[in-house]
Amino acid sequence: MRKTIKKLFWAWDFDKEEAWLNEMAAKGLAMVSYGFCRYEFEETEPGEYRIAMELLPHALNHPESEQYLRFLEETGIELVGSWMRWIYVRKKTDGGEFELLSDRKSKVEHLVRILILVGLVGGLNLYSGFYNFFIWTQFHNGISVFASCIGFALALLATFGAVRLGIKAYRIARERGIYED
Amino acid sequence: MAESALTEAVYYILLSLTEPLHGYGIMQKAESLSGGRVRLAAGTLYGALSNLTERGWIESAPDENGAEPRGREARRHAYRITPRGLEILRGEVKRLGELYENGLLILGKADADM
Known part of the structure; x- marks a missing residue:
């Protein structure tokens, strides 16, 4: 039997999203597909699968990404969903932890990749905020004030997310001065 | 530079590739060599394999049929260590030996004094 759940996670909370998907999998609901904020699950044995997420450096249909996904497949990792450059994968539980990135260097690089994406979205919204504000100063129309406020609010939200990601990356990076990996 | 310490992942990859292996x-092999301690995550391994191939420390090995991997089949390809990689690995084993010997020398002595 399949089950669909709607839920929203911010990009900077992808680790919480991953943890939630793993809780579901532990209960016997393994994710099989993803649409925007819409997760579809299938019933499995409790704890049969473990889930992981990653933001790829290239688009999903890029040869690099295709090669990477084939490599994952070879190691028993199955692609179950994607959204833009985000991938959701699952693997049959083999007793140990399941992560895609096990070393600090790759983890920091991954966080920085997400940070750049969030920063880009924030920047666009900031631009939209100022642009619409400028329009309003010319024409004094209500819709421009509204659009400007939305732009500034989203830019603020993205800034918050970028700071969260930055802190996470910094914490891991600092450990790299102590540990070899 | 060979004088820098290798990461544990790179060390075990090089060690594993003294025979041709797929990802x-x-x-x-890394897991069994380390008694289950070292579990290379697939994404980390993929990144390290590309990086080591670019440096020429490892290379693609012909598959079981002796044919060079091509196109979509490239995913099935095995890797093996190159002479340069072997040289790096030997240097690292020597360095690790030094670390180990010094550890025993200092801690062994301190423990004996207690």
Whole structure:
């Protein structure tokens, strides 16, 4: 039997999203597909699968990404969903932890990749905020004030997310001065 | 530079590739060599394999049929260590030996004094 759940996670909370998907999998609901904020699950044995997420450096249909996904497949990792450059994968539980990135260097690089994406979205919204504000100063129309406020609010939200990601990356990076990996 | 310490992942990858292996084989060998301690994550392994190939420390090995991997089949390709990689690995074993010997020398002595 399949089950669909709607839920929203911010990009900077992808680790919480991953943890939630793993809780579901532990209960016997393994994710099989993803649409925007819409997760579809299938019933499995409790704890049969473990889930992981990653933001790829290239688009999903890029040869690099295709090669990477084939490599994952070879190691028993199955692609179950994607959204833009985000991938959701699952693997049959083999007793140990399941992560895609096990070393600090790759983890920091991954966080920085997400940070750049969030920063880009924030920047666009900031631009939209100022642009619409400028329009309003010319024409004094209500819709421009509204659009400007939305732009500034989203830019603020993205800034918050970028700071969260930055802190996470910094914490891991600092450990790299102590540990070899 | 060979004088820098290798990461544990790179060390076990090089050690595993003294015989030709596919990605999954490397993960299994690293895990069994380390008594289950070192579990290379697939994404980390993929990144390290590309990086080591670019440096010329490892290379693609012909598959079981002796044919060079091509196109879509490239995913099935095995890797093996190059002479340069072997040289790096030997240097690292020597360095690790030094670390180990010094550890025993200092801690062994301190423990004996207690």
